[in-house]
Amino acid sequence: MHLRSTQLIAAAFFSCLLLWFGISLNRTTSPPPAPVQIPTEPPNPNDEQPFYNIPAASHLMGHNGIKNLSNPRIQMAKVHIAVSQSDMPTFPLMQPLDVKLPASTEITITDDLNDPAVSRPATTRTTVKIPRLPHTQPDASAFIFGLATTYERLEESLDTISHWSSNSNTKIIGHMQPSLDPDAPDRVLKKAQSLSVPLGTIESGLEFLDRYFTLLKVLYENRTPTTKWYVFIDDDTFFLSLSNLVQTFRKYDPELPWYIGALSEDFNQMATWGYMAYGGGGIFLSHGLVETLLPYYDGCFKRRNTGDKMLAQCIYKHTNAKLTWEHNLHQLDLHGDHSGFYEALRPQPLSIHHWKSEDFQSIVDVYNMSRVASVCGNSCILQKFRFANDWVLTNGYSIVKYSHQDAGYRDLGKDISMERTWEFYGGTGMQHFEHSLGPLRKMDEGGKVSFRMESAVVEEDGRRIRQLYVKRTHLEGEYSGRGEVEGVIEVEWSQA
Numbered sequence: 102m103h104l105r106s107t108q109l110i111a112a113a114f115f116s117c118l119l120l121w122f123g124i125s126l127n128r129t130t131s132p133p134p135a136p137v138q139i140p141t142e143p144p145n146p147n148d149e150q151p152f153y154n155i156p157a158a159s160h161l162m163g164h165n166g167i168k169n170l171s172n173p174r175i176q177m178a179k180v181h182i183a184v185s186q187s188d189m190p191t192f193p194l195m196q197p198l199d200v201k202l203p204a205s206t207e208i209t210i211t212d213d214l215n216d217p218a219v220s221r222p223a224t225t226r227t228t229v230k231i232p233r234l235p236h237t238q239p240d241a242s243a244f245i246f247g248l249a250t251t252y253e254r255l256e257e258s259l260d261t262i263s264h265w266s267s268n269s270n271t272k273i274i275g276h277m278q279p280s281l282d283p284d285a286p287d288r289v290l291k292k293a294q295s296l297s298v299p300l301g302t303i304e305s306g307l308e309f310l311d312r313y314f315t316l317l318k319v320l321y322e323n324r325t326p327t328t329k330w331y332v333f334i335d336d337d338t339f340f341l342s343l344s345n346l347v348q349t350f351r352k353y354d355p356e357l358p359w360y361i362g363a364l365s366e367d368f369n370q371m372a373t374w375g376y377m378a379y380g381g382g383g384i385f386l387s388h389g390l391v392e393t394l395l396p397y398y399d400g401c402f403k404r405r406n407t408g409d410k411m412l413a414q415c416i417y418k419h420t421n422a423k424l425t426w427e428h429n430l431h432q433l434d435l436h437g438d439h440s441g442f443y444e445a446l447r448p449q450p451l452s453i454h455h456w457k458s459e460d461f462q463s464i465v466d467v468y469n470m471s472r473v474a475s476v477c478g479n480s481c482i483l484q485k486f487r488f489a490n491d492w493v494l495t496n497g498y499s500i501v502k503y504s505h506q507d508a509g510y511r512d513l514g515k516d517i518s519m520e521r522t523w524e525f526y527g528g529t530g531m532q533h534f535e536h537s538l539g540p541l542r543k544m545d546e547g548g549k550v551s552f553r554m555e556s557a558v559v560e561e562d563g564r565r566i567r568q569l570y571v572k573r574t575h576l577e578g579e580y581s582g583r584g585e586v587e588g589v590i591e592v593e594w595s596q597a
């Protein structure tokens with residue numbers, strides 16, 4: 102949401118304040134952190150790996166990492182998963198693995214292969230079947246994407262934009278705020294080129310909201326003969342799989358007036374902003390709709406509001422198009438810990454948002470999260486794998502073991518409910534999210550153990566990926582993200 106007038110800012114600030122009070126008064130209190138339940142099977146003696154170094158271990162040391170640097174020992178386990186392509190059409194919601202997550206052993210972490218003190222963690226190997234990998238990106242020439250942003254923010258996002266947009270015949274137009282740094286435009290375009298991001302930019306001194314709304318005209322003027330969909334995104338909108346996106350839109354006839362996007366997950370937001378497509382999940386306007394709207398452009402431009410609201414007002418006032426809600430697009434209006442969303446047994450989201458918001462708890466490194474696609478394809482991102490001892494890997498995100506009290510534990514593999522890990526409003530607050538994310542279940546506070554992915558290293562031109570999942574001590578008031586390192590699980594993916 103981007104506010105225009107001071108009045109709106111004041112209103113939003115006031116409602117945030119109320120919300121904040123509501124949350125802090127009614128917040129469920131967490132019990133003290135449970136001891137780490139790292140399993141205790143002995144290490145596999147057949148593992149012939151002669152020495153061990155942790156990829157990018159340095160981020161585990163020092164600040165926010167291991168406190169005693171003169172003795173950087175750590176509890177660690179390793180899993181090696183080789184993937185083999187098969188004729189299975191898609192992944193099941195959860196795929197069983199035939200091995201247990203191995204016991205962790207204490208090792209010394211180092212980047213130095215010649216260090217005589219290096220030891221190796223217990224390692225388990227397995228092979229999993231995956232759907233056959235596509236050889237190329239889809240042809241997305243029917244889509245043109247637009248975003249209003251600054252050079253600095255766009256530069257930061259290019260790696261992630263490259264994941265979904267490269268080599269797909271699509272077009273992305275950035276409506277840029279002029280930068281004080283004269284080198285910025287050139288630098289950003291060069292970086293985009295090196296990452297195969299099909300970026301073009303225009304620049305204007307308009308305010309943010311006007312640059313956003315103006316995209317309607319800018320995208321139309323930059324269309325090609327194949328353009329059918331005009332898509333408004335934020336610089337932190339992330340598409341996991343462009344193939345899924347293209348496939349999803351096949352069912353709509355773009356010559357008809359379609360207005361497609363996602364509602365807010367939070368009904369309170371809708372009480373304020375209304376029934377409309379919220380920008381972060383991506384707003385998709387068909388060619389038919391855009392041609393109908395353009396004659397009203399000037400009038401709509403004058404009705405000041407947030408960018409996504411301006412679009413909605415314009416569409417509702419002048420056409421009979423109504424929002425079509427594509428449920429797998431996600432604005433992700435959730436405060437606090439988003440893990441329940443990512444770990445739920447649901448189809449892969451089409452889009453996610455707010456993954457780099459300033460709310461630390463919701464930060465997800467989507468770049469590293471999606472690296473594993475080079476080994477096992479986009480459909481493998483966030484795919485759930487269940488170890489024989491009931492640990493659950495959400496690929497690129499976490500490895501968790503639910504507590505025995507939790508419904509998700511009893512029905513692991515079948516329970517599609519989403520653990521409500523984010524802040525809610527006490528009492529009836531769960532209901533505020535059920536229209537979008539239900540069924541929900543309450544937070545597992547009985548001793549769930551979580552390792553979050555913090556690093557992914559690509560080796561052998563993408564044929565091997567080493568992911569590090571880290572458990573940290575719990576700090577009051579937030580998920581374990583900033584605590585001290587308590588244990589590490591490395592998952593190495595390679596092609597069989």
Ligand SMILES: *[C@@H]1O[C@H](CO)[C@@H](O)[C@H](O)[C@H]1NC(C)=O
Pocket residue numbers: 122123124126127526527528529530
């Ligand atoms: C907090 O809880 C109290 C008592 O259960 C309830 O009356 C109040 O409405 C709740 N506040 C919010 C913001 O949900």
Ligand SMILES: *[C@@H]1O[C@H](CO)[C@@H](O)[C@H](O)[C@H]1NC(C)=O
Pocket residue numbers: 169171172
């Ligand atoms: C750090 O490790 C060294 C070497 O094992 C040990 O002598 C020292 O007591 C440790 N310091 C702390 C604060 O634990």
Ligand SMILES: *[C@@H]1O[C@H](CO)[C@@H](O)[C@H](O)[C@H]1NC(C)=O
Pocket residue numbers: 156157160466468469555556557558
């Ligand atoms: C991804 O992981 C690598 C390896 O640890 C790390 O250097 C990098 O900072 C991480 N995040 C991004 C966005 O590259």
